[in-house]
Amino acid sequence: MESLYNIVESLVDDYDDGDHNKTVYAHFGLAVYLAQCLEHEIANCLVSLDLIPNTAHLVRSKVEWESSCDAFFDGHFKHTLGRMIDDLRRVATVPAQLEVKLASALQSRNWLAHSFFRERSDDFMTRAGRDRMIAELEAAQEVIRDADRSLHSTFKPVRERYGFTDVR
Numbered sequence: 717m718e719s720l721y722n723i724v725e726s727l728v729d730d731y732d733d734g735d736h737n738k739t740v741y742a743h744f745g746l747a748v749y750l751a752q753c754l755e756h757e758i759a760n761c762l763v764s765l766d767l768i769p770n771t772a773h774l775v776r777s778k779v780e781w782e783s784s785c786d787a788f789f790d791g792h793f794k795h796t797l798g799r800m801i802d803d804l805r806r807v808a809t810v811p812a813q814l815e816v817k818l819a820s821a822l823q824s825r826n827w828l829a830h831s832f833f834r835e836r837s838d839d840f841m842t843r844a845g846r847d848r849m850i851a852e853l854e855a856a857q858e859v860i861r862d863a864d865r866s867l868h869s870t871f872k873p874v875r876e877r878y879g880f881t882d883v884r
Contacts, residue, residue, distance in 0.1 A: 731843065754860055
């Protein structure tokens with residue numbers, strides 16, 4: 717039989733371990749999603765910095781262009797984020813401040829993908845630990861989001877040169 721303390725505690729605190737676990741997973745999912753958005757932003761930049769200037773003049777039809785674009789994106793999406801950043805460096809001068817942000821985003825993404833849950837397995841077992849995990853995930857989200865925004869704004873003039881405008 718439940719003690720009076722447990723009954724009162726459950727009435728005062730409607731905390732639910734399962735919901736808290738889901739919140740950790742949701743923040744993790746958002747962080748990984750943002751990393752994929754960054755990858756896509758890099759690929760979009762590479763279209764304007766590499767594909768268009770180096771191959772557009774060789775294309776003879778809309779179908780050929782669509783095929784070239786699909787192959788270009790597919791090729792880059794097979795690369796790691798680190799390799800995509802290297803690809804960007806090969807075709808453009810990346811400002812130092814953006815380099816720092818991209819390096820931090822890469823480090824955050826790799827930590828999420830390769831270490832986060834393994835290193836936080838003990839934290840995941842407690843409410844306070846999960847709260848720490850959520851805070852870390854929110855920080856990683858901001859690092860990745862900041863790199864994506866900076867990348868987007870840095871190469872916006874190049875995209876605009878080819879008629880690409882923001883739809884945001």
